[in-house]
Amino acid sequence: MERAKHDPEAFGHLYDLYFARIYAYIYRRTGDRQAAEDLTSETFTKALANIRSYRYTGQPFVAWLYRIASNAVTDYHRSRRVTASLDRVAPLPASEGDPVEEALRLDDQEAIARAIATLSPDQQDVILLRFSGGLKLREIAQVTGKTEGAVKALMFRALGGLKGKLRESGVWR
Amino acid sequence: MTNARDVHDLIREWTGSPEERRQLEELADRLEEALQAEVPYRPEFREALRAELMAQARRTLLPWYRRPVLWASTVAVAAAAAVVAFGLWQGPSLLGDFGAVPPQAPKVAEGPEQPGSLDSYEHSTIPRLSSNVKIPVVHLPDEVVADDQAQPEPLTGLDLDKGVQVYLVSNPADLDQFRRVAASLGITGQPQQVGDGYLVSSGGKTLTMSADGQIVYADSTAFTHAGAVIDEHGAREAASRFLSRAALPVPDLHPVVTVQPGEQGGHIYQVTYTPRVEGRPVVNGRTVVWMTDRSGVFRAEAHLRAQEQALGLRPVVSPDEAVERARQGGGLFGPGVDLVYVRSVVSGAVYLQPQWRVFGSNEQGQRVVRYIPALADE
Numbered sequence: 001m002e003r004a005k006h007d008p009e010a011f012g013h014l015y016d017l018y019f020a021r022i023y024a025y026i027y028r029r030t031g032d033r034q035a036a037e038d039l040t041s042e043t044f045t046k047a048l049a050n051i052r053s054y055r056y057t058g059q060p061f062v063a064w065l066y067r068i069a070s071n072a073v074t075d076y077h078r079s080r081r082v083t084a085s086l087d088r089v090a091p092l093p094a095s096e097g098d099p100v101e102e103a104l105r106l107d108d109q110e111a112i113a114r115a116i117a118t119l120s121p122d123q124q125d126v127i128l129l130r131f132s133g134g135l136k137l138r139e140i141a142q143v144t145g146k147t148e149g150a151v152k153a154l155m156f157r158a159l160g161g162l163k164g165k166l167r168e169s170g171v172w173r
Numbered sequence: 174m175t176n177a178r179d180v181h182d183l184i185r186e187w188t189g190s191p192e193e194r195r196q197l198e199e200l201a202d203r204l205e206e207a208l209q210a211e212v213p214y215r216p217e218f219r220e221a222l223r224a225e226l227m228a229q230a231r232r233t234l235l236p237w238y239r240r241p242v243l244w245a246s247t248v249a250v251a252a253a254a255a256v257v258a259f260g261l262w263q264g265p266s267l268l269g270d271f272g273a274v275p276p277q278a279p280k281v282a283e284g285p286e287q288p289g290s291l292d293s294y295e296h297s298t299i300p301r302l303s304s305n306v307k308i309p310v311v312h313l314p315d316e317v318v319a320d321d322q323a324q325p326e327p328l329t330g331l332d333l334d335k336g337v338q339v340y341l342v343s344n345p346a347d348l349d350q351f352r353r354v355a356a357s358l359g360i361t362g363q364p365q366q367v368g369d370g371y372l373v374s375s376g377g378k379t380l381t382m383s384a385d386g387q388i389v390y391a392d393s394t395a396f397t398h399a400g401a402v403i404d405e406h407g408a409r410e411a412a413s414r415f416l417s418r419a420a421l422p423v424p425d426l427h428p429v430v431t432v433q434p435g436e437q438g439g440h441i442y443q444v445t446y447t448p449r450v451e452g453r454p455v456v457n458g459r460t461v462v463w464m465t466d467r468s469g470v471f472r473a474e475a476h477l478r479a480q481e482q483a484l485g486l487r488p489v490v491s492p493d494e495a496v497e498r499a500r501q502g503g504g505l506f507g508p509g510v511d512l513v514y515v516r517s518v519v520s521g522a523v524y525l526q527p528q529w530r531v532f533g534s535n536e537q538g539q540r541v542v543r544y545i546p547a548l549a550d551e
Contacts, residue, residue, distance in 0.1 A: 008230035010433065013441060013463065015223055016472055020377075020393045023219075024212035037218050044226055048233065109207045130180065131201075131208040137179055155180065156187045159197050162204070 115165035123158035216374035311517040313544040325511035336486035340525040345386030398469025408442035412462035424448030495529030506533030
């Protein structure tokens with residue numbers, strides 16, 4: 001990480017490592033492919049512009065990236081005053097395997113994506129940073145600027161909300 | 174599912190009812206599985222953004238880079254314009270249809286009429302070229318070098334009074350060969366034309382080819398590779414295996430391996446091969462393979478196999494003159510100097526032209542090499 005402050009190639013490695021995760025996070029927060037590209041570009045450009053001021057304070061570099069991405073998404077929603085349209089949540093890529101199982105898996109993923117889109121922005125952030133981003137609850141607290149207790153509360157309420165939404169959609173029994 | 178253990182702990186902490194706890198834990202596991210799935214993205218966007226960021230990184234992270242690049246691009250544009258204006262380039266375009274379609278409208282490449290063979294590029298048509306064709310000079314930015322690399326190679330085997338050979342690379346961006354490399358790396362699908370190059374992608378792997386025949390491979394799944402932990406020797410072997418599997422040239426028997434800490438523990442190995450022409454290194458034609466310490470190759474840059482056509486010996490400026498020119502650009506340079514080849518793309522043609530590499534330090538005190546065009550009559 002320290003090398004990336006003065007070595008373009010090292011920065012390129014960080015990009016290779018985290019591009020897909022940051023893009024996935026932004027896409028799931030916005031439900032819009034064009035916005036995902038714009039905000040991913042904005043995230044890495046800001047990261048490059050500020051990389052020399054990055055200091056390791058116990059949270060991984062990717063948590064710092066997520067914080068930039070999260071702020072970008074917040075600004076995006078604020079400027080447009082819209083929330084992700086449920087219709088715009090595209091199906092996730094297919095994988096090889098039994099077509100029936102694959103269809104069920106995609107149904108499951110779509111239902112989950114739609115349910116997440118109904119949560120509050122803070123709850124979406126906590127769910128996606130934890131399950132899509134792989135951050136620990138303590139790291140999510142650092143990314144979002146909240147206390148760990150507040151993150152736990154958001155997570156618990158989000159899980160309860162998702163359970164209810166998935167029940168309504170028939171995916172959860 | 175053990176990956177959601179911290180969430181399970183939270184659920185246990187916050188839930189009294191065993192049934193409620195079981196349901197929320199099951200939900201957490203389903204979220205874990207569903208949200209770990211890859212979200213599809215446009216590979217051309219990923220590569221274009223990377224290229225833009227790398228250019229920006231070179232400008233902002235390397236203080237010595239800005240001035241030479243501006244100078245080089247100005248000279249290159251002027252040189253290219255001069256070639257067109259004076260009609261010195263007499264052959265057909267080497268690059269066929271490249272660039273015919275704007276980047277906004279990628280199209281699927283036509284399939285080959287017949288299956289290509291590995292020999293097809295070796296017998297490709299060489300454009301009509303006079304041996305007197307002028308080679309527009311290119312200028313490279315200074316390159317920072319490590320202390321142990323700051324030694325010039327001896328100028329043995331050269332007869333500078335007779336001149337130095339110049340080469341034209343024929344058919345550098347062969348689409349059939351590109352297809353074969355993609356297939357051998359397990360990338361399926363039809364290449365799409367993007368700008369003046371091609372791109373093919375599947376299963377988290379992407380392969381691009383630029384108009385000068387440089388290919389870039391990226392595998393976003395490599396970080397999950399669970400092979401045995403390797404050392405530097407293992408990295409060298411893994412890189413060699415990768416190039417062989419991809420039917421790409423292994424241009425150097427003694428590649429340089431560098432190691433850096435991985436972001437998530439472990440190490441990242443960079444294996445760099447430097448090809449040689451006339452016994453001299455081609456400094457911007459390197460093949461580089463990056464991998465995790467479990468030999469998961471996540472990125473590689475290389476050039477397709479291509480035939481080099483000698484255009485004849487050309488007079489060169491003397492090493493002393495090169496050192497003098499290097500000093501005129503500021504910094505402390507010389508007496509160390511050697512001769513290298515530079516891959517240059519001008520007006521759609523790819524040349525290998527000699528350059529002097531002068532060792533020294535720039536105005537910021539960094540150890541660098543400065544490239545001085547060697548051709549005397551261009």
